[in-house]
Structures are given as C-alpha cells and as structure tokens.
Amino acid sequence: MLCCVNPDCQKPLNSDKNNYCHSCEAELIPLVGGRYRPTRVLSDEGGFGRTYLAEDVHKLNECCVVKQFAPKVQGTGPLTKAVELFKQEASRLQQLAEHPQIPTLLAYFEQNNYLFLVQEFIDGQNLLKEWEMRGSYNEREIRELLLDLLPVLKFIHVRGVIHRDIKPQNIIRRQSDRRLVLIDFGASKQLTVTVQTKIGTVIGSHGYTALEQMQDGKAYPASDLFSLGATCFHLLTGVRPSQLWIQQGYGWVASWQQYLNSPGKDGGSLSVELGEVLDKLLQLDIQKRYQSTDEVIADLTSQLPPLSSIPPTLLTPTFTATSANTKLALPKPNNKLKTQLILGTSLLVLGLGGGVWYFQTRPNAISEFSEPISQPVTSQKNVLESSYLTKSLKGHSSDVNSVAFSPDGKILGSASDDKTIKLWNLATKEEIRTLEGHSNWIWTIAFSPDSKILASGGADKTIKLWNVETGKLIRTLKGHTDGVTSVAFSPDSKILASGSASKDRKIKLWDLETGKLIRTLEGHTNGVQSVVFSPDGKTLASGSWDKTIKLWNLKTGNLIRTLNGNGGSVLSVAFAPDGKTLASGNNDKTIKLWNLETGKLIHTLKGHNDKVNSVVFLPSTTLNNLTLISGSSDKTIKMWNPLTGEKIRTLETGSGYIYAVAISPDGQTIAGGGSGENILKIWQVTH
Template identity: 65%
Template sequence: MRCCLNPDCSNPQNPDDNQYCESCNTPLIPLLRGRYRVIKVLSDEGGFGRTYLAEDVDKLNEWCVVKQFAPKIQETSALKKAIELFKEEAKQLQKLGEHPQIPTLLAYFEQDNYLFLVQQFIDGHNLLQELQQGITYNEAKILDLLLDLLPILQFIHDRGVIHRDIKPQNIIRRQSDGRLVLIDFGSSKQLTATVQTQIGTTIGSHGYTPMEQMQDGEAYPASDLFSLGTTCFHLLTGIRPSKLWMQHGYSWVSAWRQHFSNSGYVGGSLSGHLSQVLDNLLEIDIQQRYQSVDEVIKDLTNQPLLPPTPATLLTVSSTTERLFRKNRLLVYVAILLLGFGGVWYLQSRSQIITNRTQENTPAPSTLKGHASDVNSVAFAPDGITLASGSDDRTIKLWNLATVKQIRTLTGHSRWVWAIAFSPDGKTLASGSADKTIKLWNIATGKEIRTLVGHSQGIASVTFSPDGKTLASGSLDKKIKLWNLATGTEIRTLEGHSQAVAAISFSPDGKTLASGSWDKKIKLWNLATGKEIRTLEGHSGLVLAVAFSPDGINLASGSKDKTIKLWNLVTGEAIRTLKGHTDKVNSVAYLPKSGDNKNQNTILISGSNDNTVKLWNLETGKEIRTLKRDSGYIYSVAVSADGKTIASGGSADNIIKIWRMP
C-alpha cells in the first residue's frame, strides 16, 4: 500500500500502483527523499501534521517513524513557536539519541513545502496502551519503572535538556528487552532558556504539567520530576491526572492520597516509603519538590538493610534481573521489595558475585570531588598527578601518592569533555562543550590562553609527541591543529561527515588518526594536511582511537560494542575484540617499559557496560575485567610506567584507580 502525504487526506491508504490518491487526488510519493516508503498513518499531531510508519529501503526495509510538520494555524506567534518546537525535537534527538533508551534521529529535511523528521522505530506499546489492555501496576512495578526511567532523565538533564511532557503516552516498553524508552522530545528545551507563555504556546499536558511550567512557561529538572510523579499516580490508580485537573485544578495534587484510596487500587496500601517519595515528587511548590534525579534515587535506596531471607523464593521479573546486572540500584530494589512483603528469587547471584571479583583483580581506590559525570581522565608523565574533566565544568588535579585533590581549575562555561597533558607535564589542555580549548599552567593552576575556532563542542584534544602542536576534534566534524607557542591555528583537517569523537598522534608525530560518528577512522599526513586513507569496518559510531607504542597498529572502540585492531600499512582490520555488552568509549595501550618490556601487548578499554577490560592483543583474549559497581565508563588512562589505571564515568561522579600487580 502507498500512503498519501496530504495531511488533510481523510483516507490516505492507496494501492501500490496508484499514482494519485483515490481520496484527495494528491500525487503519491513512492519514496520520501528517495529512501523512505511511507506505509500508514500512526497518529495525527493535533493540527500540526501527522506521524507515519515507514520503511527505510536503504536498510533492508527496516521500520522507522516519519514525523511530518504541516501546521493548520495562521497566527504568527503560534506558528513560529510550532516551527521552533519541531526543529528543536530534531536537535534534541540528534544530541540525545546516543542513549539506548532514547530514539535515534535518522534524518531531518524539507520536501514539497513540508518539514520531515525521521527517527528510530521503537517496537512496543506505550504505558497508556498497557493500562488500556488491562495491565495493572503495583508498588513493585512502579519501583521497577522509576529505576529504569530515572537514569534516562539524569542523562538528559546532565546535558541541559528538559523533556517537559512526561506522561504514559510518551514512555514505550520496548518489546525486545522490556526496557522503557522515552519518546517525543518536541517539547524539550535548554535549561538556560525560558519560554514566555503566550496563547497557544503552553507546552505540556494538563494534569501532568507542574504549575511553574503551565503558568509561567518555565521548566527545570524538578518540573520533569513532577510529571514523573503524576505518571506513577496514573499507572497505580488508572485515574487520568488530566481529569482530576479539570475537576479540581492543582488542588488534586495535595489530595492525591485521597484519590488513591478511592481508586480501588488492587495492590493493598502503599508503603510509607514510596508514599513519601510520591509526596516529594508531587509537591506543587517547586521549592519543596525534589530538585534533581539524584535526590529521588537517594530516597529510593536509603532503606536500612533487612535480615537475610531464607532462599525459598519465587522468580524475579526479567526486567528486574536486567537492572540488577546493569545497575547497583537494583540491589536496593530487591531489599525494598522484600520489605514490602513480596517474595523474590534473585537467580544466580553467586555467579554474578564471582564474575565481579575475578581472581587477582586489584581492589581500586576512589577519588571523590566532582559534582557531576567525569568525562575524561589523564595521567601526567610523572605517573603521580592525575587530571579529570567533568560535566560540573571543572578540571581537578589529584596527587595519587596521597590520594588527595591538589587543586580545581575553573573557567569553562559548559561541560569539560576532554583533557590531555603535554609531554613535559607542565601544561594541561582541556576541551569543552563551550566550543573552546583552554591551556593551563600545572604549577600555578592559572589559565595560559584560550583557543577559539571550532563552531561546536570539543570532543577530543591531544598533544604531539614533541609538545609543539595540539590537535582538537569537534562535533563540528573538523580537526584543528594549533601552534602552542603562538596559540594560532595551523590548519583544519576536513573529511568526516559527522562529529569527530577521538584523535590520536602516532608515536613519531607524523600521522594523526581520527575516529568519527560517521563510523570511519581517517589517517592524516600532518606535514601536508592530506588524508592518507580511511579505515572502515565498524557498524557503529567510532568513539575511541589509540596508536600502539610502536606505531604499527591502531586500536579503535565503537558503539557497536567491539574493539578493532588495524594494520596501518594495509589498512585492514587484524582482529576484532568482543566481550563488552555496550559501547566502547575509551581505549589505551599499556606501555612497555621497565620490568614489563617483554610482556605481550596489552590494551585497556572502558565501556558503558560498567567495566574496564584488559586484553592480550597477541591472542585477542580478555585477560581480566575490572568491574565498577554502576554507571557508564567514559574514559580510561594508564600511567607512563603501566602500573596504574584510572577510569572516569557516571557512577557517583567518582574516579577509580587500580594499582596493577
């Protein structure tokens, strides 16, 4: 069947051989933008267009979702706001689609005077559909939901985005694994912006939207948490908050317990613990409400440990099992569920514990001090000083001999994504989402200069082996080379079609490798600025690259969960290392020096699966896994003597240090 793309067509389905719509006589488009075959209408967007199910013929007819923007309004300010929101949705999906529980943006374009947005299709049912199908929610399911959704909210809030329209319709349970996916970012906005409420521009859904957002057009992380609380209420009771809002205004929120009691909830009374959490989520006054996801998680997990329970228990849900394996919070969930009178069986726990404490794995030490995710870690040449860059906009210097913080470097206005020490250890470079690179004097902690030239955030920085040149890779798809003596740009390397996520100098300083979201690795001749060759083989974004100490091979880490080793002479992949269960964010070679010169070549990798792995590159086998308790691992680094490993990530904003035997 062909689907008519006239948003006013009352009967858009047509036979495949039709050239014109039988209902409205509009010419039918066989393939939108030459690749998307629109199959059927999924929904009308309230006078702003339609959402369609489509097939991507370039991807073996893989399903996708096409959103069409076709507003039926003439009022200028409302139309302008609608256009802004549609474009904003595309921008947010492009930025946030890296999260496995947020749809990926596939395309955004204009055709035949309409705007179109193409995004990943999520196969599953939204939570409102679950309620309509007769699925009931008890306290255990709500806890499961909160622990699946809260990390997604933390991810978007940490990146300066507020969803602004959380409700059951915008949460889909993915059929393949049962995980929850947050959709519809058309109403999301930057934290730093404020929408001035006008007629027709209020964003959100009545009943789910907090007062500050509905009346003043202002939204904060706490606003999304209010909407999450009303969603939990709806799922527990089956009562639509929109209905209560129409009847009682915001007074229904203060009396939510009364409405809950009158709902006929089949799970018995709520525990005092969850009731208190809902109280704090549903505060009308934003100042009295939870201010961050961290506060909710803290209250959910700060239950006292209960006495051991005899192992005559039932099977835990598959969703709970998956969460336990991926997130330390589920340990507390098991405790909470037992405390609420449920009887649960935590399968194969002894095996999980065994996997976490592998033989000969050293116990790590911990560095605490950052207020948000640690995106990058780097060792100084002395092996004693460590630097870390964070979403809290700061860089911290640490003394590993004393395990103490030396000082904090401040100056960036947004998240610090990348850091690197100069070969002499006297200078530190930092790249930020604020589009700048800063050079710091390590001895004084003072800023030397700021390098400006990229049009988007800086994802990677690295010094040349002679310390005279700095290279930077950016979301603007470009690589820049900088003269450190003068602070001027030497040249720009262009060739990638997506963001440049990682760069690395060869040991002789003559070649630069770059890894990109376009799934490619490029090698550059630094004397001429010309591309030498492109390495292709990853099926996902390339997020990390590193030259081997002898400069003969290159290692790359990818969103496809693999590490590839490349022969730089032939351009062929020598070996693919498989073992991580999520994207590989960072790779580093263990240096051969001192008493380990004769050892096999070892590679270290950090992944979103919460692990740091060590690999024997001669055999391609995993040597050891250094487990973290929870959180993504964004960066790994190795000291010059190869005896210390550091990792930074999202778990409690800490850095882990392993002293290798």
Template identity: 65%
Template sequence: MLCCLNPDCPNPLNPDDNQLCRSCNTPLIPLLRGRYRVIKVLSDEGGFGKTYLAEDVDKLNEPCVVKQFAPKIQETLALKKAVELFKEEAKQLQQLGEHHQIPTLLAYFEQNNYLFLVQQYIDGQNLLQELHKKGLYNESKIREFLLDLLPVLEFIHKRGVIHRDIKPQNIIRRDSDRRLVLIDFGASKQLSATVQTKIGTAIGSHGYTPIEQMQDGKAYPASDLFSLGATCFHLLTGIVPSKLWMQNGYSWVTHWRRYLNQQSQGGTISECLKLGNVLDKLLRIDIQQRYQSADEVLKDVLRQSSQPISSTFISVSRTSQVLASLPLDTQRKKHLLVSAGIVLLGLGGVWYSYSQPLVIPKPSNLSQPINKTLEDSDSPNTLKGHSSDVNSVAFSVDGKTLASGSDDNTIKIWNLANQQEIRTFKGHSEWIWTVAFSVDGKILASGSADKTIRLWNVETGEEIGILKGHAAGVSSIAFSPDGKTLASGSLDKTIKLWNLETSQEIYTFKGHSKAVASVAFSPDGTTLASGSWDKTIKLWNLATQKEIRTFEGHSEMVLCIAFAPDNLNLASSSKDNSIKVWNLVTGEVTQTLIGHSDKVNSIKYLLSTDNDQTTNKVILVSGSNDNTIKLWNPVTGQEIRTLKKDSGYIYSVAVSPDGKAIASGGSADNIIKIWRSPR
C-alpha cells in the first residue's frame, strides 16, 4: 500500500498503482525524496502533521520513520515556535543519534511545502503500551528501568540537551535486545540557565512536567529527572500523573505512596520499596531539593538496591563476548606479536553494573590450580606442546577446552580435564597472533602475521574458510555477540567487518594513524571499539558505520581494550604500564590502575559469584611484560592480588566462562598456565 501525504486525508491508504488518492484526490508520491516509500500512518501529531512508517528503498526496504511537519497555526509567533521545535528535533537527533538508545537521524528536507524528518525505526512497544499489556511494574522492574535509562539521560545532559518530555509514551523497549530507547526530541532544548519559551507556553506533558518548566518555561537536567520520577510512579501504579495534577496540582507528589498497591512480597509496598527515597528526591517540587544529575540518581539506585538485576536490564548473548588482543615487545621480536582471549561474562543470565559496590575475593580466591588442593596453590597447571612463544589463549564456550596460538605457526586445542592436547591446526605461514571461539563454540578463528584470518571446524579440525583483505598482519579478532560477524584489526591501520555466512568483507573502518592492536564488540553488539598504537581508542557505530568518539589519555600505544559487562565502561591497557577505565557516556577516565612495572599486554573482565550464588564480583585481570598477572577492583583502582609466572613475558590472559579459572600464555618455556578459583 501507498500512503497519501495530505495531513488532512481521512483515509490515506491507497493501492501501489494509484496516481491520485482515492479518498482526497491528492497526487500520491511513490517515493518521498526519491527514496522513502511511505506505507502507513503511525500517529497524528495533533494539528502539526503526522508520523508515518516508511521503507528506505536504498537500503533493501529497511523500515524507517518519517515525521511530517504541517502545522495548522495562523498566529505568527506560535508558528515560528513550532517550526523551531521541529528543526530542533532534527538537530538533536543528528547530535545525539550516536548513542545506541537514541534513534539516528537519516534525513531532513522540505518537499511539497512540508518539512520532513526521517529517523531510524525502533521496533518495539512504548512503555505505556507495555504497561497496558503486561501490567504494573514492581520495584525490581523499576530498578531495571532506571539503570537502563539513566545513562541515556546522563549522555544527553552532558551534551547540553534537555529532553523536556520524559514519559512512558516516549520510551520504547526495543524488541531486538530489550533495551530502552528514548524518542521524540521535538521538545528538547539546549541547556541554559535562562531557557524560556518566547510565547509563554510550557513544553511538556501535564503531570510529568515540573513546576519550573510548567510555569516559567525554564528547563534543567533536574527537570527531566522530575519527569523520570513521574514516569516511575505511572509504571508502579498505572495512574496517569496528569489526572492527579488536574485534581491536586503538585501536592500529589508529597504523598505518592498512598496510590501504591497494598501488598508486595510479604508487606506493603510502602514498607518494602527500597527505592522510595530515590523517588521522593526525584519528585521534589523545589528544584534545589531534587537530584541535579542522572549520575547522582544512578549512584543512589545502586546503593539502595541489593536484589540481582535480571537479564532484561542488559540483554547479551549468553555465550561469549570475544574481546581484544594485543601487540607485544617489538624490540624483542622483529614483528608485532598479538594475543587474544575470550571473556565470557554472563552468569545465569544475571548482569551487574560494575559501578555498584563490589565484593572483593580474599587473596587466596584465585590461586588454586585445577585438580590441585589449596596447599599446592602456588603451582598452577601447565600445558606444554608448543615449540615457540604462546601469543594468544582462549577458553571454549563450555569451558572444557582451551585454544592457543603460537610463534610456531600452529594452533592447539587442549582438554582441560586431563591437560592433554586434543589436536593441532596447521595452515598459517607465519606467527599466530590471535585466536577466538565463535559464540556457539563450533568455529575457531585465528589471525596471523601472514595477513589472513582462518576459520576452523573445532570438532573435525578442518579448515573451513580463509578471509583475505588486510594489507598487513592481523593483530586482533572478535566475534559479534550474535555470532554473525567477525571484526579484525590489523597493522594496516584498519578494522574490517566480515560476514561469517558468506566469508565476505562487509565494511572497512579507517581513522587510526597507526596499527590497530585490539578490537572488541560492546556486549549489546551495537558498538565496536578499537585500540591503536596511535595511543587512542575509537568507538564505532555499527548501524551507521561512523566513528562515535575518540578517547585520548595514554602516553604510549594502546595494547588491549575490553568492554565491561555493564556496557557503560571500557578498560584499556598500554605500553605506558597503566590500565585506564573509561566511562562510555561521558568519555572521562574514572580510574587509572598503576602497579605493573612494564607494559600491560592483555586485560579481561572476570564476573563470578560467591559460594551462595548471590553476590557478584567484577574483577579486572591484567597480564604484563613484568611477568605478573594482577587482579584489580575496577571501581576503586585497588590491586587485589598478584599471580606470578616463573619467568618471561605474559602476552595473553583469558577468563573461563564460569569465572573460575584464568589462563595465561607467554614467552616462558612456551607453556600455558592455568589458575583455578575455589568455590
């Protein structure tokens, strides 16, 4: 069907071959701007135009959203204000669309005397629809809601943008990954202490809008936080705040608890609601008494919450997140050596933001080797068989086997139960720098100084594919969380994406001025990170294939990067002997970990639980040329303990899927060592 773009048309749907609308006789536009086929109305904007579902024929009919601006306003100032708001929405989407929880702006143009805005289509239901379908939120779901949306608000506020219309209708839960997406920036304003509408009209929605915004047209980050609190109230009670506002003005916020359901888990919700104090502070009438930043709210939510967060908070593949690899000592070796390890961060579908208080294991907790007692804890298991340095190690998805890549041009698969070699893969003509298992564990990928990536059948040992395209050695590889894509970094300064079904190159990212040493997918699969010898880390939007931002702070080359399981932080290690933890929302360094006396070649996150399976521990593991492996608290920067090798550099560390073992490969006697954590 083809949709008529006359905003007054009572029945806009038409057959594809119609020239004129059968309802209003308006000429039909088969392709808006020669590209977008408008197929149905999504919503009527109440006298300002309509929002349509469309298909982008230049992108294989990919769905998109077309917003039409056709105001029925005669008064000049009001019309001018409406035009400004529509243009403002386009500007905000262009600026903010780099965030994976904000729709991307695709186009903005004028046609047939109407303004049009085209943006990314988010497949999912808004939270009002979800509320009607699935019922009221409990406290656990409110906590998940806040933890997912607060970083988005922090992101826009840091960029000087206030949304001004936070409510359930403007938050969509995306079907693909269950993440929350913030939409409708038409009312957003650039941050200013004197933001005020020129025609005396408030922008926002009654009940959700704070008093300073409603009465004076002034908006601040704290104004969005009031709207966030009102949204939480609506989701908890099912009561639309505008109804209470019409009856009681703003007085309803001082006694919002009386509207809660009476029973919840053995007591009244008022008694059980641990986030009650957070909602109190969000809903303060006086802006000075309210939270002033989303980060403040996030810290209080984490501090006052002790229940595990369900998998709907951060939806990640339950199998593996392949992380980074690293360049090694070019003075000691004639060429770059790189190793990679898999970090398997999921544990029973439960994920934690590591910015919450951590439970740190006792010093002995990562010293017991496999099949050995605590008395033998200083002697980890060793796997012997390579004839040269071991540059990369990676655990299989089930944790039963380990892969290793070496200077001897071979890859070996090891049985961890009996510590015996299972098979050897041969095919590369030069050193193996990186190995990684696919998310289903059936394929092993290897990258080499011979400029190729080879794919192997883990079960049979058969080579099943060769990926060629890099102009220099392949230093790092990573599988996407959905298992469909492989990313590779190279000494040729580029990052390539590969389609694993066709073994064809999808795209090449260019931007680094020196070799790319490490690549990693974000846990949600929307972002790719790369670390380079040019001392920078870059983030790339996989949907738009554009660079999001560059992190600068290391004084020497970046050797390895790793995403934290919370999808909000990223760690990097460097030749400057340090590890830095970056906030992905603000771009700021939250911790610099100092303790290694030589360059840090490999870092991995470890997520595990205590014996009772109730308390999570998030630890950062690092391997260095100083012959040690160190365990860190990534929040405080505290060094937890040091695991020492006999001698030689440590080129790679890997963490088992259950978080119970750490493997390392390096230059000492061509062996692999494994430490076991007791339970």
C-alpha cells in the first residue's frame, strides 16, 4: 500500500497501482525524497503535517519514520521563515540523535512545498500501550524508568533543548535491548506554533504539561521534569493526568497520592522516599520543583536503597566527548580479562552520526570482556587501560555505504549516497581529494593491491576506475543492467570482479589492463550483494539475496559449490587469511562460518539485534590469532573468536546504522561506514 502525503486527505491509504489518491485526488508521490516510500500514517498533526511509517528502498526496504511539516502560511516571507526554522530544527535533531536513546535523524529535505524529516524507526511499544496491556507499574519499575530516562533529559538540556511533550506515548521501550527511547521532539509542532498567528498556542499535552508552559508557552528543564513526574504518576496509578486536568485543572497535583489505592485502580503502595521525589517533580511552582536532572538522580541514588540490577543507562561510565580529542574513562578490568582485539595503538574509524559520540560501558558488555578466551592470542597491553581520542572527518552529506583502506595503509576511501568518493590521509586526518563522476548513489569501492587504482560501483549501473594519485578517471566499465553492489580486485591486480543487484543478478570479471569483459558468471536467482577473492586468487565467493553463497573457479568460470543454509539474504562474505574459512553476514541477524574444504557450516554466531551488513577478518599469520569483525544495523560493531564462536567485545557506536567495515593491512585500524550525520569518526587507542 502507498500513503497519500496530502496532510488534509481523509483516507490516505492507496493501492500501489494508483497514480492519484482515491480520496483527495492528489497526485501520489511513490518515493518521498527519491527513496522513502510512505506506507502508513502513524500520527496526524491536524492538517499541519503527518508522521508516516515508510520504507527506505535504497536500504532493502528498511523501516523508517517520515515526519511531514506542511506550513499553512500566506506569502513567501512566512514560508521562507518556516523553511529556515525547519532547517534549524533538523540540525538540532541531528545533534540530539547522537544519543543512543534518541532516534537517528537520517535526512531532511523540502519537496512539493512540504518539509520532511526522516528518522530511525524504533521497533518497540510506547509506554502507553505497554501500560494498557500489562497494568500499572510498581515502585521498582518507576525507579528504573527514571534512572533510564533522566540521563537522556540531561543530554538534551545541556544542549539547550527542551522536549516539551514528555508523556507515555512519546517513550518507546526498544524491543532489542529494552532501553527506553525518547521520541517526538515536536519539530513540526514548534514550527507550526512559530509560523501561526494564533495566540495562546502551546506545545504539550494537557495534564502532562507544566503550568508555566501552559500559561505563557515558556519551557525550562524543570518543565520537562514536571512532565516526567506526571508520566510516572500515570504509569504508577493507572490514572490519566489528561482526564484529571479536564475535571479539575491542576487541582489533582497537590493530592496525587490519594490515587495510589483509589477504588477501581490498581496502583500500589509507595515508599516515603520515592513519594518525596515525585512530590518535588510535580510541584506547580517551578521554583519549588527540581531544577535539573542531576538533582533528581542524586535523590534517587542517595535516599533510596540501591536496586540490585540498575538498567544500563548513561549513569554507567560513558564517553562524553564534546569535541575531538576527548578521553574515555573505562572501568578497570578484572585480572581474568584477556583480549583478542589486536588493536595495539590503533584507530577505529566509524561512518556514523557524529558530533558527540557515546561509547557506553554497559554491565553486560563488561561481563563479555571477563569471559576467558580459549585460544592463545598475541600478547597486548590491556585495551581497557587505554585512553581514547576521537576526531571527526567531515565531508560527506549523506550515508556512507562503503569504506576501504589502500593496501599501503596510507589512505582511507569512503563512498556515499552523495555521489562522491572521498580519500583521507590517515596520518593527518585530512581530506586529500573528492572524486566525482557517478550520477547516482555509490555503493562500493575497492583499492587495487598496488594502491594505485580505486574501483567504484553504484546505482548508476557503472564501474569507474580512478587514478588514486591524481584523482583522474581512468575509464568507465559498462555492462551491468542494474546497480553495481560490490567490486573486488584479484590479488595479482589482473582481474576486477563486480556483482549486481536483483534485476541483473550477475557477476562480471573484467580485464584491468584493457577494461574488457572476460566472462559473466550466472547462477544466483537474486541480487549479488558481495564478491570477494580468496587469498590465493583462485576462487571467487559471492553472497546473494537469494540466501546462498557460491564459490567459483576463476580459471574456468565454473561453479565449485553452493553453500546453503543461510537463514536470510547474504549481505557480506569474507575469506579468513588462510583461505580455508569463509564468514557470511546475513539479514537474519546472524554470522555463519563455513569450512570451504567440506562446504559445511562450522558456527552460527548470534548476538546482533539487526541485520549484519558487513564482516571482515583481522589480518593474521596464525590460526590462533583469528578475529572476526562485524558491523550491523543495530548500531554496533562486534568482535568474535571464529575458532570458538565466542563474542569477544561489543562496541556501542551510539547512533547510526553500520553498513560497511574494513581493516587496514596492519590490522590496527578499523573503518566503518553508516548512517546518521554521515561523519567518519576516528577512535585512537593510546597507552
């Protein structure tokens, strides 16, 4: 189904076959912003805009949220002002989305006189629906809620942002990790209020909104704290503040505790200490209310007995950089800790939402570090005793889909939806040059073994070969009938392999010296997402959306065998350095390890909460030192011992899906490309 994006349409849902809306007769927009397909209305702002569930057709129809703002203003002046305010709000949301409990801002744009924000879709239930299904919360659950949300509010308040509309509907419990995510910062509402001339229009919800916000529209950090208190009251007592507000205005606030055990309600008893905290949150007089989240946290943690299991929040040690070159304090490991990260003094480069980047040290992550590794590893100083420096490499204006290191380890390449490739000097952390020539999104890049040529492929169905030293285009290879999803050089630099999307489904082998097609490999029944050469250059592996991996003899072009048993589409394949093991990343959230001599499955690695977009092995000369790296749409990078199938470490990247990972030849630098602010991040470990 397809949604009409006319905000006044009464019945916006349409058949895919319709060109015009069956209800309002407006022309339907199949792809908003050229890539987002609206499928369902999530909420309505009364004609001023709507929020839609949508599919990102560029990312295998991943779910996302499209927020529409339709300013009803007369004349170009107010409209220009509305657009300016919209961009300011989008920029603010982009900064806030750096927090892992705030949805990532994916895009913002203007189309057909409408303004659009695209945000990450949070898979989970809001607390109102959760309350309706399970009943009222107990004291412990209210305390856990406060300890999980207060750090999020602190994060936005120190950046000068007031949410203005905190209520159960705007808090989602994320299904993957049970964390609470704060949504709907009301950009469209704030803009609507700003550009409308109606007096007395207030952002907020009756019963949850503080008195000062209702009276004159002014909101402060303490205003959000009132709303948080009202939310806790609702979840604790089962009584909706909005209903009480209709009946008695703010009269209920002074005697809120009478509703704990009122007839017909299932509210429970409450300790004196938590009652005092809620009392202070719900003060009508802003001067008597808590003024900051730190004050609330202090009372929760000092006056109340400790919880045996506090949820993993930003109260735990957190990387809180506000600029580049900020140190990360991590807890000291126990003496059982061993690590197989082989990072030494290394860099971690992430194509993620940037600005303030959070690396969270969660209790479950610490326990993972404490598990002994059964295989011997290279002796390294404990990484947890290190300090961490970060620096943003800014340049791309859209998603980073592919990253690659030159084999000499001097250059990092990144390719983006903005139709550009950027080359970065790893020594100076500066951009060397931008390569332009593709007419559509660029999905894949790879360096030749001698570091002199860069190959790129993308949605324009072409492959381009670039001179790395000069940045000049050498030639363009044409032949695929759909977008080029993956390119790879043979170890001897004589052959380039390319895979293509679902309308083509073919692999092509090209002679690099002449640019001519050597042969086409056919056999996959859906798009080929990943191609890679074996270390000896004799075999090519291909992973496909048809849920299979195929191994090809490069000399003859014949199919050696097909590896079946992947639970979902194969998004990435990688050879281990010895050429005897293959790893595959899949959209069923798993990684599979295959014995290439027998074709049998060795391990299935589980731990990601979303599809695994990229896998790569750390370079190693011995079997015992093997480490596998995976990047996922769950916003994490995970490190694995492929011999035992054990997860070594999880890197919480904070925001932004990870679409690609790459490792430098010396194994000391990891690069990742993804969504979010689309700024490459460098993580340097120093001892």
